[in-house]
Amino acid sequence: MNTEKLSNRLDTVAGFVTKGSKLADIGSDHAYLPCFLAKKGVISFAIAGEVVAGPFESARKQVLAEELSDAIDVRMGDGLDVLQPGEVDCITIAGMGGALITSILERGKEKLHSVKRLVLQPNISAISIRKWLLENSWELVGEEILEEDGKIYEILVAEKGEPERPYSTQKEAGLLLGPFLLQKREEPFKKKWSLEIANWQRIYEQLENASKTAETVQKKHELLLTIKLVEEVLAE
Numbered sequence: 001m002n003t004e005k006l007s008n009r010l011d012t013v014a015g016f017v018t019k020g021s022k023l024a025d026i027g028s029d030h031a032y033l034p035c036f037l038a039k040k041g042v043i044s045f046a047i048a049g050e051v052v053a054g055p056f057e058s059a060r061k062q063v064l065a066e067e068l069s070d071a072i073d074v075r076m077g078d079g080l081d082v083l084q085p086g087e088v089d090c091i092t093i094a095g096m097g098g099a100l101i102t103s104i105l106e107r108g109k110e111k112l113h114s115v116k117r118l119v120l121q122p123n124i125s126a127i128s129i130r131k132w133l134l135e136n137s138w139e140l141v142g143e144e145i146l147e148e149d150g151k152i153y154e155i156l157v158a159e160k161g162e163p164e165r166p167y168s169t170q171k172e173a174g175l176l177l178g179p180f181l182l183q184k185r186e187e188p189f190k191k192k193w194s195l196e197i198a199n200w201q202r203i204y205e206q207l208e209n210a211s212k213t214a215e216t217v218q219k220k221h222e223l224l225l226t227i228k229l230v231e232e233v234l235a236e
């Protein structure tokens with residue numbers, strides 16, 4: 001594929017990579033993101049990390065085909081294991097679940113000392129990333145939400161700073177929905193959370209019909225609280 005033009009999702013991730021960054025794109029697959037950024041002149045050095053042989057080969061071939069081997073080093077390994085301390089100052093991790101992204105950051109913590117910016121695009125469970133950032137002194141500095149090909153994606157940008165700052169009001173809602181996203185309340189945001197509410201209501205009804213245990217009672221209680229929280233935000 002030609003990396004002149006990325007999907008809107010990856011293009012939005014790319015837009016948060018600061019010019020002149022030394023980038024690591026973890027879980028790079030075809031390395032489209034670092035190739036695009038190198039060709040645009042946004043970065044002059046990147047590491048494309050992949051843990052699976054097939055995508056690693058795809059990344060290697062793409063970088064060769066685009067004649068970017070001087071700028072992009074394709075490395076095989078798990079998460080941040082592919083990095084030497086101090087090598088990069090920006091990390092992108094896109095297209096995985098929030099829990100996997102969080103576990104990659106947690107396991108590679110000692111590689112984050114030189115990193116100034118994280119650009120993270122979880123397919124699900126952005127809340128787990130927001131909680132991890134909060135607990136690890138990373139301040140969420142921006143968020144985007146977009147719909148593409150029938151899917152809704154969130155993009156989270158963090159820098160070292162004051163992790164509590166974005167949550168000065170509405171902490172619980174902010175962690176779930178995103179403190180910046182809930183301020184902007186764009187169409188994809190409203191659509192995502194309306195669909196989630198419908199889904200939670202379905203689960204609630206299933207629990208109503210299930211045998212009553214302490215666990216189902218607790219689960220129903222939690223679901224009702226979450227539905228109420230999100231409904232209130234959407235109604236504002």
Ligand code: SAM
Pocket residue numbers: 010026027028029030049050051052055077078079080093094095096100104
């Ligand atoms: N980042 C690209 C994007 O957003 O289009 C590719 C996303 S693809 C769905 C996820 C990629 O992450 C896969 O190629 C997978 O092999 C890789 N991956 C999953 N876990 C990983 C890990 N622990 N370390 C490095 N790569 C990983």
